[in-house]
Amino acid sequence: MYRESDVVYRYDGSFEGFLCCVFESISQKEIPFDILPWDFAATTLFSEKDIPTEIAKATRVKSSFSKKLGKAAPTCIAHAFLSCHPQKELLLLRFLILGYAKGPAVLSMAGHPDVAPVLAMEKQVSSEAHQFTGFLRFCDYGEFLGSTISPKNYVLPLLRLHFCQRYPSENFLIYDQTHNAVLLYFNGVSEYLILDKPPVFPAVSAEEQAYQTMWKQFYQTISISARENPRCRQTHCPKRYRVNMTELADER
Amino acid sequence: MDLMQKLTILADSAKYDVACTSSGVNRGGAHGSIGSASAPGICHTFSADGRCVSLLKVLMTNVCTFDCAYCVNRRSNDVPRAAFTPQELADLTIQFYRRNYIEGLFLSSAVLVNPDYTTEQMIKALELLRGPYRFRGYIHAKAIPGADPLLIQRLGILADRLSVNIELPSAASLDRLAPDKKKASILTPMKQIAVGHAQNRKELAVYRNAPKFAPAGQSTQMIVGATPETDRQILKLTEGLYHRYSLKRVFYSAYIPVSQDSRLPALDTKPPLLREHRLYQADWLLRFYHFDADEILDDDNPNFDPFLDPKCNWALHHLEQFPVDINRAPLEMLLRVPGIGPKSAKRIVQARRHSQLGLDELKRIGVVLKRAQYFIVCKGFTSAHGTNRRAIASALIDPNVFTAHTEQLSLFSLGETPQLSAAGISPDLTLPQAKEAAISCIANRM
Numbered sequence: 177m178y179r180e181s182d183v184v185y186r187y188d189g190s191f192e193g194f195l196c197c198v199f200e201s202i203s204q205k206e207i208p209f210d211i212l213p214w215d216f217a218a219t220t221l222f223s224e225k226d227i228p229t230e231i232a233k234a235t236r237v238k239s240s241f242s243k244k245l246g247k248a249a250p251t252c253i254a255h256a257f258l259s260c261h262p263q264k265e266l267l268l269l270r271f272l273i274l275g276y277a278k279g280p281a282v283l284s285m286a287g288h289p290d291v292a293p294v295l296a297m298e299k300q301v302s303s304e305a306h307q308f309t310g311f312l313r314f315c316d317y318g319e320f321l322g323s324t325i326s327p328k329n330y331v332l333p334l335l336r337l338h339f340c341q342r343y344p345s346e347n348f349l350i351y352d353q354t355h356n357a358v359l360l361y362f363n364g365v366s367e368y369l370i371l372d373k374p375p376v377f378p379a380v381s382a383e384e385q386a387y388q389t390m391w392k393q394f395y396q397t398i399s400i401s402a403r404e405n406p407r408c409r410q411t412h413c414p415k416r417y418r419v420n421m422t423e424l425a426d427e428r
Numbered sequence: 429m430d431l432m433q434k435l436t437i438l439a440d441s442a443k444y445d446v447a448c449t450s451s452g453v454n455r456g457g458a459h460g461s462i463g464s465a466s467a468p469g470i471c472h473t474f475s476a477d478g479r480c481v482s483l484l485k486v487l488m489t490n491v492c493t494f495d496c497a498y499c500v501n502r503r504s505n506d507v508p509r510a511a512f513t514p515q516e517l518a519d520l521t522i523q524f525y526r527r528n529y530i531e532g533l534f535l536s537s538a539v540l541v542n543p544d545y546t547t548e549q550m551i552k553a554l555e556l557l558r559g560p561y562r563f564r565g566y567i568h569a570k571a572i573p574g575a576d577p578l579l580i581q582r583l584g585i586l587a588d589r590l591s592v593n594i595e596l597p598s599a600a601s602l603d604r605l606a607p608d609k610k611k612a613s614i615l616t617p618m619k620q621i622a623v624g625h626a627q628n629r630k631e632l633a634v635y636r637n638a639p640k641f642a643p644a645g646q647s648t649q650m651i652v653g654a655t656p657e658t659d660r661q662i663l664k665l666t667e668g669l670y671h672r673y674s675l676k677r678v679f680y681s682a683y684i685p686v687s688q689d690s691r692l693p694a695l696d697t698k699p700p701l702l703r704e705h706r707l708y709q710a711d712w713l714l715r716f717y718h719f720d721a722d723e724i725l726d727d728d729n730p731n732f733d734p735f736l737d738p739k740c741n742w743a744l745h746h747l748e749q750f751p752v753d754i755n756r757a758p759l760e761m762l763l764r765v766p767g768i769g770p771k772s773a774k775r776i777v778q779a780r781r782h783s784q785l786g787l788d789e790l791k792r793i794g795v796v797l798k799r800a801q802y803f804i805v806c807k808g809f810t811s812a813h814g815t816n817r818r819a820i821a822s823a824l825i826d827p828n829v830f831t832a833h834t835e836q837l838s839l840f841s842l843g844e845t846p847q848l849s850a851a852g853i854s855p856d857l858t859l860p861q862a863k864e865a866a867i868s869c870i871a872n873r874m
């Protein structure tokens with residue numbers, strides 16, 4: 177049996193770091209009060225335990241996923257970890273503890289209180305990433321295509337494969353404003369960077385301007401005025417996406 | 429004429445075509461090319477009318493030799509005309525695609541010179557895209573009725589999806605409003621595409637590298653409200669099309685008056701959006717809920733209920749089949765419970781293998797208990813079945829019909845909807861009053 181403990185785990189915020197927290201919890205048979213990244217404001221009430229990131233431990237935990245929880249589990253867990261939910265670590269931990277007891281069945285126990293939140297996080301992350309595969313806009317800066325997005329969840333890893341496949345011959349850069357992170361794809365090689373300050377994009381050429389204008393014009397023209405329905409548009413394309421969308425950015 | 433003007437004219441004349449989906453085919457990227465496709469489809473933006481914009485939807489040309497009464501591009505209509513060259517269109521598609529504005533191209537056309545000439549122009553544009561530009565994104569092309577079958581075959585090798593619009597829901601209406609089109613000229617290419625698609629699948633099973641013919645299948649569209657067919661006739665036709673021509677999708681488009689013509693509804697007629705919405709809901713029941721058209725509408729009720737979606741309406745007419753036992757009922761029966769969709773039905777079936785489900789579990793699975801509670805029993809809950817009829821009616825009534833927002837009219841504002849006045853709801857009632865009246869009306873019928 178696991179003991180509910182008052183200790184707070186601190187880790188480096190990486191997925192591997194989190195896996196080491198899982199290792200600690202399972203070997204101590206304790207469920208911490210919370211699991212927080214180091215850069216998160218300190219709690220005063222509870223004692224804290226620093227969990228160092230050790231690749232060997234992380235690898236052991238990671239390989240247990242597909243062995244004990246079934247083939248679909250690794251992806252589900254990795255995606256849920258990208259969630260912006262403030263308690264994602266603890267929710268995932270409870271799910272994993274249940275999973276180690278129940279086996280691969282755990283993923284189909286959608287009505288269980290320890291499973292439903294993880295499925296919900298996974299769904300939220302994947303659907304936000306899916307939205308961005310469509311709502312993201314590139315601007316042609318000559319040397320490369322550049323884009324800025326403001327996602328709630330850390331979706332860059334889910335966008336990487338999609339855009340690298342789609343534009344294999346282009347160079348591009350996607351800047352995630354929320355997490356100050358960048359996905360770079362240059363000369364066929366992709367990498368992530370964390371920035372201290374926003375990137376500065378070059379000026380826009382006349383040709384680029386012309387395509388933006390044509391796109392806006394197409395966007396205006398394609399709508400049928402007798403069917404105007406702002407509420408429906410709002411549901412499908414919420415305001416938070418629009419700030420970075422060429423055709424909608426200057427609409428009030 | 430510059431490209432901007434052409435784009436404006438040719439997008440404007442394409443906008444009444446409803447389909448803008450990019451679904452049905454998965455295709456990864458490839459070295460040295462541009463583009464990919466994803467089977468669920470991707471929406472790139474939503475226009476002010478709330479519709480998904482996924483493809484660059486334009487006509488090759490809007491110059492037409494035909495004179496279909498319901499169409500803006502008909503020969504006798506005085507509108508600006510334009511035509512893209514294949515090169516212009518291919519360039520524009522690639523430039524929009526690189527910027528991630530679009531998922532691909534939806535190319536249709538009016539009939540310039542004759543159906544064969546028009547189709548050849550379209551083929552040229554698509555050959556540029558698939559050839560020199562190495563474009564692997566999505567292409568939906570319209571097959572022009574009357575075009576040579578060999579040309580349609582070539583078009584199908586270049587495109588992911590083909591469509592032939594059925595336009596109007598009966599041969600009689602076609603004769604009256606589209607004198608240049610015959611039912612046969614529409615059904616012949618549809619048949620050819622269905623057969624071609626099926627044959628191609630067999631070839632692909634043997635030769636993996638055989639060229640693919642319209643891998644995302646075919647779709648069609650019909651105009652609703654320009655002609656006198658009932659909802660039942662339209663739904664039966666839809667069902668027939670799904671079965672006989674294995675269509676992937678049937679789209680409906682509420683008629684928007686485009687001309688003063690004694691054969692058509694008056695110019696100030698509002699598009700029947702509620703009716704169109706109900707048709708899509710019923711279409712959904714055919715495709716994902718194992719319903720037959722005859723279960724949804726019959727001779728006594730040939731038209732949709734304005735206040736209830738077709739599934740709730742069916743449930744209220746078949747109360748004897750409820751309550752359904754969540755922990756035992758087969759999937760098909762779970763799907764008939766108001767408040768349970770295909771996703772939650774599947775999850776219920778999986779989850780109940782591990783433990784008996786109660787209300788808490790159902791809620792976490794995503795069941796809408798507000799509706800479902802009257803139709804189910806589960807662990808620790810013996811159903812609100814048989815409780816007062818008003819409560820059931822007010823849980824099931826379609827909220828979209830009775831919501832209004834200060835800054836805007838509801839999806840279907842009351843006065844605009846002839847169905848509502850036909851059902852005895854006077855247009856000068858306030859929204860809450862009208863809703864109460866509708867609830868009583870449903871409760872009395874039960």
Ligand code: SF4
Binds near residue numbers: 492
């Ligand atoms: S053939 Fe097509 S474009 Fe021409 S009038 Fe008829 S519907 Fe319109």
